[in-house]
Amino acid sequence: MKMEKPEKNYLKYIYIITGVFIFCFLVFYMIFGESYFNQNKARIGKINQFEIIGTYQSIGDDTVYNFDDYSDIEAGKDGVIITGVFNGCLKYTDDLIVFVSNMQINIYANDNLIYVSKDEEITRYDIVPIRKSIEDGAEIRIELIPLQGIYYTYTYQDFFENLYIGDTYVFTLMKVKNNVPLIIFCIIIMILGLITIVEFYILKYMKEPILPSTLSCGSLMFVSGFCTSIDYDFITLIYPNYYIISILDTLSELLICQFLLTYLHHFIVSQKRKVMAEQLIVIWSFAIIFYYPIKYITGASKLFINGYYIVLIIILFVLMSSLIIWDHKKIDSVNNRKVIWSINAFYVSLIVELIHYAVSGYFFRYAFIVGVFLFCVLQLYVDIDATHEKIKGALMAEKLEKEATMQLIKNKELEKELEKSKTAVMLSQIRPHFLYNALGVIRVLIGKEPEVAKKAIENFTFYLRANMDALTDDDFIMFNKELDHVKSYLYIEQLRFGEDLKICYDIKADNFLIPPLSLQTIVENAVKHGIHPKRNGGTVTIKTLETSSQIIIIVEDDGVGFDVTTLKDNDTEHIGVGNTRKRIEELCKGTFVIESTYGMGTKVTIMLPKEIWSNECNCR
Numbered sequence: 001m002k003m004e005k006p007e008k009n010y011l012k013y014i015y016i017i018t019g020v021f022i023f024c025f026l027v028f029y030m031i032f033g034e035s036y037f038n039q040n041k042a043r044i045g046k047i048n049q050f051e052i053i054g055t056y057q058s059i060g061d062d063t064v065y066n067f068d069d070y071s072d073i074e075a076g077k078d079g080v081i082i083t084g085v086f087n088g089c090l091k092y093t094d095d096l097i098v099f100v101s102n103m104q105i106n107i108y109a110n111d112n113l114i115y116v117s118k119d120e121e122i123t124r125y126d127i128v129p130i131r132k133s134i135e136d137g138a139e140i141r142i143e144l145i146p147l148q149g150i151y152y153t154y155t156y157q158d159f160f161e162n163l164y165i166g167d168t169y170v171f172t173l174m175k176v177k178n179n180v181p182l183i184i185f186c187i188i189i190m191i192l193g194l195i196t197i198v199e200f201y202i203l204k205y206m207k208e209p210i211l212p213s214t215l216s217c218g219s220l221m222f223v224s225g226f227c228t229s230i231d232y233d234f235i236t237l238i239y240p241n242y243y244i245i246s247i248l249d250t251l252s253e254l255l256i257c258q259f260l261l262t263y264l265h266h267f268i269v270s271q272k273r274k275v276m277a278e279q280l281i282v283i284w285s286f287a288i289i290f291y292y293p294i295k296y297i298t299g300a301s302k303l304f305i306n307g308y309y310i311v312l313i314i315i316l317f318v319l320m321s322s323l324i325i326w327d328h329k330k331i332d333s334v335n336n337r338k339v340i341w342s343i344n345a346f347y348v349s350l351i352v353e354l355i356h357y358a359v360s361g362y363f364f365r366y367a368f369i370v371g372v373f374l375f376c377v378l379q380l381y382v383d384i385d386a387t388h389e390k391i392k393g394a395l396m397a398e399k400l401e402k403e404a405t406m407q408l409i410k411n412k413e414l415e416k417e418l419e420k421s422k423t424a425v426m427l428s429q430i431r432p433h434f435l436y437n438a439l440g441v442i443r444v445l446i447g448k449e450p451e452v453a454k455k456a457i458e459n460f461t462f463y464l465r466a467n468m469d470a471l472t473d474d475d476f477i478m479f480n481k482e483l484d485h486v487k488s489y490l491y492i493e494q495l496r497f498g499e500d501l502k503i504c505y506d507i508k509a510d511n512f513l514i515p516p517l518s519l520q521t522i523v524e525n526a527v528k529h530g531i532h533p534k535r536n537g538g539t540v541t542i543k544t545l546e547t548s549s550q551i552i553i554i555v556e557d558d559g560v561g562f563d564v565t566t567l568k569d570n571d572t573e574h575i576g577v578g579n580t581r582k583r584i585e586e587l588c589k590g591t592f593v594i595e596s597t598y599g600m601g602t603k604v605t606i607m608l609p610k611e612i613w614s615n616e617c618n619c620r
Contacts, residue, residue, distance in 0.1 A: 047166040052140045054084020070160040079145035086140045096128035099162035101155045104145040109134045121302045123232045124242035127168050148301045175234035186229035193222030213266035220259035224372045227252035254288045257313045264320050273323045280316050310354045345374040459488040476513040486523050500537025509546040515583040521576035522555045522604050530559025530602050551608045558601040564594050
């Protein structure tokens with residue numbers, strides 16, 4: 001079938017490409033990465049932490065305290081000054097590696113300023129080449145001043161823990177090695193996101209079924225992996241343009257919320273609530289657009305603005321979650337429950353990170369990593385499963401459509417055939433001998449019983465008109481109309497045969513549709529081939545009844561009977577019965593059964609589906 005190939009390619013595309021990439025990446029790291037790090041192990045050992053022993057005092061406080069370890073330092077809100085003796089030697093070939101986070105930093109050696117940080121709210125590593133050697137025992141003074149009066153205890157701790165002396169390249173190598181699991185995780189998540197995005201556009205281009213949420217899901221995966229990779233413990237060492245990194249970091253954090261809101265709104269069914277969800281997305285979109293204009297116009301700190309944005313996004317998340325919960329009954333399915341659980345894992349991890357950031361000023365990251373991992377694994381499974389089901393549904397729909405088309409062609413051909421046979425049926429019903437006999441009866445009655453003759457003419461006229469109308473009528477008429485036609489025919493035949501032809505009616509259902517001339521054909525065959533050859537005549541019984549599922553028509557005679565195995569549709573003697581059977585079975589989807597026994601009579605039973613043909617159903 002046409003769509004079977006895309007289905008197989010799709011599954012291979014997801015499983016093989018993702019698996020091969022991850023496998024090759026891990027193998028590459030194990031073979032080359034560890035070997036590379038081991039080769040540089042000796043060089044990494046030459047990296048030394050910058051340590052001093054001495055005193056400290058909070059800015060604005062003249063009290064001086066001794067310290068033996070950096071953890072002993074208790075800085076005030078206005079900053080701290082550390083004074084002491086450096087326990088090593090700074091050579092002119094070394095670099096001083098300084099970690100800057102929301103602080104103004106000044107470093108002096110023997111009262112000579114060797115480093116001053118820029119007044120910027122950008123977390124980064126600064127590399128300070130040593131132009132002049134500083135001997136062992138030199139007096140060092142370090143001033144740490146929080147920017148805009150906003151400080152966290154961890155910023156001082158981060159500064160001391162990341163103050164190093166040595167080769168910047170080797171230091172970068174050391175930091176990368178320490179963060180290899182995080183880097184691998186981020187790359188895998190970004191690749192999964194890219195695969196999902198590419199999958200969306202490929203299937204869209206191929207006009208294959210695809211979930212609308214796939215694009216936002218893939219974008220969320222990619223941006224989450226990218227945002228997690230921006231770890232200031234190593235990223236500014238790899239790419240030193242920290243202005244761009246800071247902008248990308250902020251935008252990725254904002255876009256995570258944007259794509260998550262967009263993704264969530266796809267699982268709302270109610271149109272009214274979907275519109276409300278789209279309004280929440282628009283609000284956050286405007287918040288993203290005006291983030292930097294607000295920051296530069298107001299001059300407020302990044303931490304201050306982020307605080308308001310955290311409050312806004314939490315409110316939006318709560319409102320979006322409320323809409324989903326409100327709509328939950330309408331989307332309750334196995335896949336949707338998996339989606340809700342994966343979203344909850346991501347949502348909880350994000351809330352934890354936002355709260356942690358609001359309290360401490362930095363992201364914990366590990367909660368977010370766990371949430372992203374659970375979300376990606378579950379979403380990839382749900383996306384594959386749901387898209388696979390959609391493709392299967394499309395295959396089934398195409399198959400049904402193809403079958404319906406074939407049936408339509410078959411019906412068209414059948415209609416053409418029936419149109420041709422309708423004339424044959426009509427002509428077969430108007431036999432010359434019947435016309436001569438009818439006119440002969442009427443001629444005799446005119447002289448003897450004028451009133452009876454008049455009525456006979458009326459019935460004969462009605463009979464002829466009904467046969468002629470069959471050429472232009474629709475394929476189906478009401479049964480009571482067909483029955484009137486039969487009665488006009490039988491009235492004339494009873495005038496001919498007198499007491500030898502008896503008619504019995506047992507009509508319990510007449511409000512249904514039937515092909516024209518079908519009952520007429522069966523009754524005429526009963527009279528001509530059943531009753532007429534019998535010496536003392538007989539009775540033709542016409543009855544209808546209905547069950548819970550069917551409408552049943554029975555035409556029975558107690559005539560001479562015949563061998564039903566000799567009945568052929570192309571027999572000119574039985575062409576009317578053959579065409580009637582075909583119309584009942586092909587157009588009406590009913591059954592047509594003939595039972596006959598020599599010397600006992602014949603019984604014709606027609607069964608029509610009640611739900612289609614009862615009342616005033618559409619006859620097509």
